[in-house]
Amino acid sequence: MDTSTFDRAVDARVHNYLAGERDNFAVDRAAVDEMITVVPQLRVMAVANREFIHRATRVLVERGITQFLDIGAGIPAHRNLHDTVQGAVPHARVIYVDYDPIVAVHARALLRSTAAGRVEYLDADLRYPATILTSSVLHDTFDLSRPVGLILSAVLPSLAAEDYPWSAVEAIRDTLPAGSCMVVTHLASDIPSGSGAAAAKLTAIAASHGLTLFPRGKAKVIRFFGDWELLDPGLVPVSAWRPNEPGYDYDLSGAWAGVACKR
Numbered sequence: 424m425d426t427s428t429f430d431r432a433v434d435a436r437v438h439n440y441l442a443g444e445r446d447n448f449a450v451d452r453a454a455v456d457e458m459i460t461v462v463p464q465l466r467v468m469a470v471a472n473r474e475f476i477h478r479a480t481r482v483l484v485e486r487g488i489t490q491f492l493d494i495g496a497g498i499p500a501h502r503n504l505h506d507t508v509q510g511a512v513p514h515a516r517v518i519y520v521d522y523d524p525i526v527a528v529h530a531r532a533l534l535r536s537t538a539a540g541r542v543e544y545l546d547a548d549l550r551y552p553a554t555i556l557t558s559s560v561l562h563d564t565f566d567l568s569r570p571v572g573l574i575l576s577a578v579l580p581s582l583a584a585e586d587y588p589w590s591a592v593e594a595i596r597d598t599l600p601a602g603s604c605m606v607v608t609h610l611a612s613d614i615p616s617g618s619g620a621a622a623a624k625l626t627a628i629a630a631s632h633g634l635t636l637f638p639r640g641k642a643k644v645i646r647f648f649g650d651w652e653l654l655d656p657g658l659v660p661v662s663a664w665r666p667n668e669p670g671y672d673y674d675l676s677g678a679w680a681g682v683a684c685k686r
């Protein structure tokens with residue numbers, strides 16, 4: 424992906440702006456501002472998504488997983504996945520993957536391994552999973568006989584059906600050993616209080632700013648898990664997945680979220 428010009432919005436910077444961070448440009452902010460006219464809670468949805476990822480990651484750590492592959496990682500933020508993981512298990516290993524060179528620049532500048540644990544970055548495209556699965560970064564960093572936590576947070580809506588996102592994810596699932604778990608969030612086309620009612624408009628606005636964005640319904644999202652076993656409570660709106668507080672705000676829940684593990 425060419426992010427050398429700033430005449431159109433790009434995913435990573437749009438998400439960075441949504442998350443209240445500062446590594447973005449006027450074109451990205453214009454895209455978000457227009458999307459917010461049709462989905463006013465888009466910003467709180469981004470926060471709810473991040474909170475879910477940290478909750479789910481802690482569950483994976485409790486299951487003994489200490490290696491994490493975060494694909495479509497985005498520009499590093501104030502609290503990153505490895506902060507949560509290595510806060511609990513200092514020797515844990517995390518590989519961030521993204522296809523956007525701007526993410527690579529930020530990641531290489533900001534993400535550091537510690538004396539105990541490792542943090543690596545891989546410049547690769549999820550649409551071509553073999554580039555991830557055969558990479559020396561993956562094989563040098565992980566012990567692939569041991570379980571891996573696969574994180575796919577808000578990345579799959581960037582892939583069109585023609586990109587075969589289900590096949591790409593299946594290729595990765597098939598490579599990971601028993602005990603591995605995957606965490607998925609996906610912008611919903613069928614949660615009316617979230618982006619659902621405005622899914623088509625959201626896609627159109629995104630396209631007019633040069634972004635690809637495909638909200639999907641529950642049946643299509645659940646297919647990403649294949650035959651892996653969904654942990655309770657299944658595929659649910661992000662804020663409903665094991666919330667820290669009882670009850671949840673349905674209005675924040677514009678995305679599906681789930682965690683599944685390989686037997």
Ligand SMILES: C[S@@+](CC[C@H](N)C(=O)[O-])C[C@H]1O[C@@H](n2cnc3c(N)ncnc32)[C@H](O)[C@@H]1O
Nearest residue numbers: 434435438495496497521522523548549576581
């Ligand atoms: C909406 S952001 C989500 C960032 C982060 N995962 C989060 O949840 O905060 C999507 C990220 O996926 C990346 N991305 C989109 N398509 C990709 C692909 N085919 N391969 C790798 N990364 C991709 C974008 O560059 C962007 O950084």
